[in-house]
Amino acid sequence: MLLFAVLSLTLQSPQSVADSSPFRQLALPTASRIRSSSGAPGPDYWQQEASYTIRASLDTATSTLSGSERIHYVNHSPDSLPFVWMQIEQNIFAKNSVTYQLNQPPLQFPGGVSFDFTGQGFIGGITIDQLAAGGVPLTRTEYGTMMRVELPRPLAPGGAVDFDVDWRFPVPPYGGGRMGRVGNRLYELGQWYPRMVVYDDVRGWNPLPYIGAGEFYLEYGNFDVTLTLPAGYVLGATGTVANPEEVFSADTRARLEKARGSEQAVPIVTPAEATANGKRLTAGTKTWHLTATNVRDFAWCASPDYRWDASGYDGKLINTLYRPAAAPWLEANRMARFTIKYFSEQWYPYPWPQATTCEGPVEGMEYPAITFVPALPKREDQFWDLMHEFGHQWFPMVTGTDERRYPWMDEGFNSFIDYGAAAEYFKGTAYADTVWREVLWSARTATAPGAEKPMIDQPVEQQNLAWAAYQKPPLMLILLRDQVLGRETFTRALRDYIRRWAFKHPQPADFFRTMSNVSGTDLDWFWREWVFTTAHLDQAVDSVTPHGDSTYVYLSNRGEMVMPVTAELVHADGAKERVSLPVAMWYLSSRFTLRVASPSPLVGVTLDPDAIYPDQDRRNNVWKR
Ligand SMILES: [Zn+2]
Numbered sequence: 001m002l003l004f005a006v007l008s009l010t011l012q013s014p015q016s017v018a019d020s021s022p023f024r025q026l027a028l029p030t031a032s033r034i035r036s037s038s039g040a041p042g043p044d045y046w047q048q049e050a051s052y053t054i055r056a057s058l059d060t061a062t063s064t065l066s067g068s069e070r071i072h073y074v075n076h077s078p079d080s081l082p083f084v085w086m087q088i089e090q091n092i093f094a095k096n097s098v099t100y101q102l103n104q105p106p107l108q109f110p111g112g113v114s115f116d117f118t119g120q121g122f123i124g125g126i127t128i129d130q131l132a133a134g135g136v137p138l139t140r141t142e143y144g145t146m147m148r149v150e151l152p153r154p155l156a157p158g159g160a161v162d163f164d165v166d167w168r169f170p171v172p173p174y175g176g177g178r179m180g181r182v183g184n185r186l187y188e189l190g191q192w193y194p195r196m197v198v199y200d201d202v203r204g205w206n207p208l209p210y211i212g213a214g215e216f217y218l219e220y221g222n223f224d225v226t227l228t229l230p231a232g233y234v235l236g237a238t239g240t241v242a243n244p245e246e247v248f249s250a251d252t253r254a255r256l257e258k259a260r261g262s263e264q265a266v267p268i269v270t271p272a273e274a275t276a277n278g279k280r281l282t283a284g285t286k287t288w289h290l291t292a293t294n295v296r297d298f299a300w301c302a303s304p305d306y307r308w309d310a311s312g313y314d315g316k317l318i319n320t321l322y323r324p325a326a327a328p329w330l331e332a333n334r335m336a337r338f339t340i341k342y343f344s345e346q347w348y349p350y351p352w353p354q355a356t357t358c359e360g361p362v363e364g365m366e367y368p369a370i371t372f373v374p375a376l377p378k379r380e381d382q383f384w385d386l387m388h389e390f391g392h393q394w395f396p397m398v399t400g401t402d403e404r405r406y407p408w409m410d411e412g413f414n415s416f417i418d419y420g421a422a423a424e425y426f427k428g429t430a431y432a433d434t435v436w437r438e439v440l441w442s443a444r445t446a447t448a449p450g451a452e453k454p455m456i457d458q459p460v461e462q463q464n465l466a467w468a469a470y471q472k473p474p475l476m477l478i479l480l481r482d483q484v485l486g487r488e489t490f491t492r493a494l495r496d497y498i499r500r501w502a503f504k505h506p507q508p509a510d511f512f513r514t515m516s517n518v519s520g521t522d523l524d525w526f527w528r529e530w531v532f533t534t535a536h537l538d539q540a541v542d543s544v545t546p547h548g549d550s551t552y553v554y555l556s557n558r559g560e561m562v563m564p565v566t567a568e569l570v571h572a573d574g575a576k577e578r579v580s581l582p583v584a585m586w587y588l589s590s591r592f593t594l595r596v597a598s599p600s601p602l603v604g605v606t607l608d609p610d611a612i613y614p615d616q617d618r619r620n621n622v623w624k625r
Helices: 002-018 091-094 098-103 250-258 271-280 327-346 379-391 393-398 411-425 430-446 465-485 487-501 508-519 524-532
Strands: 051-060 064-074 081-087 126-135 141-145 148-153 160-170 180-181 188-189 221-230 234-237 265-269 285-295 300-303 307-313 318-323 356-357 365-367 370-373 537-546 551-556 565-571 576-581 590-596 602-607 622-624
Touching: 064 126, 064 524, 081 465, 091 370, 126 141, 148 160, 160 622, 188 271, 221 234, 221 300, 234 285, 234 318, 234 356, 250 265, 250 307, 250 318, 265 271, 265 327, 271 307, 300 370, 300 537, 307 327, 318 327, 327 356, 327 379, 327 393, 327 411, 356 379, 370 379, 379 411, 411 430, 411 465, 430 465, 465 487, 537 602, 537 622, 551 565, 551 602, 565 590, 576 590
Parallel strands: 051 221, 318 356, 356 370
Antiparallel strands: 051 064, 064 160, 081 148, 126 160, 141 148, 180 188, 188 300, 221 285, 234 300, 265 307, 307 318, 365 370, 537 551, 551 590, 565 576, 565 602, 602 622
16 A cells, blocks of 8 residues: 555656646546547447337327337446436427526527527427336426436346337427428427437436537437328438338339439439429328337428439438429439448448438438438538538447537537548539638637637537537647648548447547557647647747758747647748658757758748648748848
8 A cells, every 4th residue: 555655656746747748648537448448448338228119190280299109228337227317308498498598699600500599489398298117107307308217116237127108299490400390391300209318337327408509418229110290291210111112102112212223313202293292282191110220319301392312322222302492402412422422431331221311491400310401502501511410420320429518529520521521522623622721710710818618618618619519620630630640540540439439429538549549649738738728829930040051940839739840941042841840849848949951041931831720820930031
């Protein structure tokens, strides 16, 4: 015991000296057999399973959705659970919900897209008519969007319980930017059924309320969903149709089969058919049976007005559903197929049998194997929104992060891969070459003193969520790739992170450890400044002095952030050369002397000559004789 104490004392003292250094170690949670020190899931990694059998029907006269569901919940944790938590997120629209009380301003994106996280005054909320297990009613307490359910006896490790829940709610016209409807002609349904809160090895239950800015942290499982809708409605969903003979004509089935093998979009519902269908409003109902395997949520869209294009990629069906007036969607299927193929080849194969995107009023929202995207007049914006929502299939639908706490690992990682997709789709245009620079334009205003919070802070605490979740993280990863690790090393590490954590729940430390272990590079300094602080970069040329056959270039790092340096040197004879210095140049001091062997004197030095850093003061980047 004593020996151990002395040892830790000697280890302590150099560390306290290093506390003032930007290179001091990150304090990560202790690695374990659940989450290993290498960043991979450990041999004892576990997560819960939540599978759902849902029967729901939509009453379009009142726009009420009602359903009965059975939740099959398996406790793979080593803990006995005396109670469970469920999400009842329609209560964000209940009278006096936290969201209505807070009256948060909408999230504004460049380009005019805004997300209002409220129901814009709509008063709704879910009614739970029954909640039971094995026929025994369970005691429950509702806390806004969360509900605690008492179990008759603790659920033992390895045990399972089936919950039976009956519920109903009025579908809001505007559902916090994530769901909604257009009258009774078009429905986009998300957050519609009570679902299990994640129980994990890090925090136990995760019942953070749904306030609006934070999205969803969900368990994986299988879905068996039966939806009864008006007979003329065309449906898109997370699941695949299990009763095609009942819901599709022989003609439609033949078209779908053709589409599956086609790179070009095949009309499944033609414009003429959609127009006729919308006018006729077929009487009666139709019941759709859908199944989905290993997904963390289930969403759907339906309208009598939808036309439907489909194509195939790798045996998977790519569906685009849109109203005939949505002209920009004529290209949507091509955009959708490109996106699924591009991300599959770049990062991880798309895992589900189909991918659907629905046109409608929701400004852009993702669910497993389905997205809601509006029609946008500008082609680049249309592609970006459609592609971005599908990019979420990789983060967080496959890589199952905690979106409610860490949007930078979800919106941020997705936005990073999006810049690659946009550059490829618009290859050969100025837009393709420069689109990623929009994050640098944002940096100028977003990083003003007091204007930002560290990325690690919760989304509901961010004054500028567009920057913290969508722009700073891709800038961070672009610079990590291009300036610190190199493209090949970075790409291998990020691919490994996705592969290791596919269909699992990675935490920030798992990501940091994976990137360091796979790349062989200590990145503590990098994560601390980018993720845990609002450190700013300011690289400067202090002075330049010729001496003998050399020139000494005196550099300094004036901000709290350290990064490698690229310097462009201009010689007296007009020759230019570039010098790249690793971040280790700042190990000993915030000043560094670069010795340039040069028979002719230097006449100019420029740091960050391609202007790819968010350097706070560019005037001191340049020295001229
Ligand atoms: Zn997103």
